[in-house]
Amino acid sequence: ELKVEQNPLFLSMQEGKNYTIYCNYSTTSDRLYWYRQDPGKSLESLFVLLSNGAVKQEGRLMASLDTKARLSTLHITAAVHDLSATYFCAVDAGTASKLTFGTGTRLQVTL
Amino acid sequence: DAGVTQSPTHLIKTRGQQVTLRCSPKSGHDTVSWYQQALGQGPQFIFQYYEEEERQRGNFPDRFSGHQFPNYSSELNVNALLLGDSALYLCASSKNYEQYFGPGTRLTVT
Numbered sequence: 001e002l003k004v005e006q007n008p009l010f011l012s013m014q015e016g017k018n019y020t021i022y023c024n025y026s027t028t029s030d031r032l033y034w035y036r037q038d039p040g041k042s043l044e045s046l047f048v049l050l051s052n053g054a055v056k057q058e059g060r061l062m063a064s065l066d067t068k069a070r071l072s073t074l075h076i077t078a079a080v081h082d083l084s085a086t087y088f089c090a091v092d093a094g095t096a097s098k099l100t101f102g103t104g105t106r107l108q109v110t111l
Numbered sequence: 112d113a114g115v116t117q118s119p120t121h122l123i124k125t126r127g128q129q130v131t132l133r134c135s136p137k138s139g140h141d142t143v144s145w146y147q148q149a150l151g152q153g154p155q156f157i158f159q160y161y162e163e164e165e166r167q168r169g170n171f172p173d174r175f176s177g178h179q180f181p182n183y184s185s186e187l188n189v190n191a192l193l194l195g196d197s198a199l200y201l202c203a204s205s206k207n208y209e210q211y212f213g214p215g216t217r218l219t220v221t
Contacts, residue, residue, distance in 0.1 A: 004153075031208055042201060043154070043212040050208075088153055097142065097205050098167050101153030 002027050002093045006102035013079050013109055021105045023072040023089035031092035032072045033099065034063050036085045043088065046074075079109045113138065115204050115213035123219045124192050132187040132216045136204030142166075143185040144210065145177060146201040154201055160185050192220045 003026040013019050023032070031050055035043040047056045049065035049072060056063050060083065062075045072089055086106045090099040116135045124130050136143050142161045146154035156169035160179035174190045183204075189196055197220045203210040 033210075035212075040217075042214045045209070045211065048209055090153075092208065097144065097208055097210055098156050098159060098169075099144075099146075099154075099203075099210065100156070104153050 002029075002091060002100045004089060004091050004100050004102040006087075006089055006105050008105060009103060010106045011108070013076075013107070015080055015109055015111055016078050018078065019076050021074040021076075021087055021089075021107075023074070023102055025070050025072075025089075025091045025100075027093065028070075029067070029091045029093055032065050033090040033092070034072070034074055035088045035090065037088060037104075038085050046087075076107070079107075081109045081111065083107060084109045115202060115211050117200075117202050117213040117216050119216060120214070121217045121219075123221060125221055126192055126194060128192050129188065129190045130192060130218060132189075132200050132202075132218070133184065134187070134202030134204075134213055135184045136202075137211050140204035140206045140211070141183050142205045143179060143183065144203045144205070145185070145187045146203065147171070147196075148199040148201060148215075150198070157187070189218075194220050196220050 005024045034046040047063040052067040054065045060077045065072045086104045088104045090101045118133045144159040145157040148154040158168040163179045176188045179185045199215045201215045202213040
């Protein structure tokens, strides 16, 4: 059974600081997704990483994928309050878009 | 272009009742997946429909059933509701690998 683990589960960081969220998964997969969720809202797609070594950046967020290590990272640069949300990684086990989600990382950016 | 839509937005039911949730996929998408997200947890895969057939199923009991119509819209039915079924139910549509999530239906079972 595919397992997806994120750490940390909760992250409180100051505005302007950098930090990284880690996502480990247990079986081979070549597709990894990052989503953002605001309280009471649905999931907003951030990145889809399709191959080993893939790196994508959007604003202050950058995601990377290492399929050999079964690890993805979401790096936050110079955090701002608007980034406060819960971030999920999800892995496609190769069976037609069935996603297995991590536990989520709740990010709180403080002034 | 309308994205994924779900109805209703919120729903309150009593234990033992039955509920039907509805989802319309994004235009051009033929696959619909349903997820359950309990408070404070990540979404859990319930099942997926493609060409009006259930293609995959997660670890959910038979009380959870679904349907896909010829226009690709889908329904999720839950029978004999339990308190533990209280959650946000998310529908996602896709054509290839990228999934787009709807706004969700918040189900509360009392």
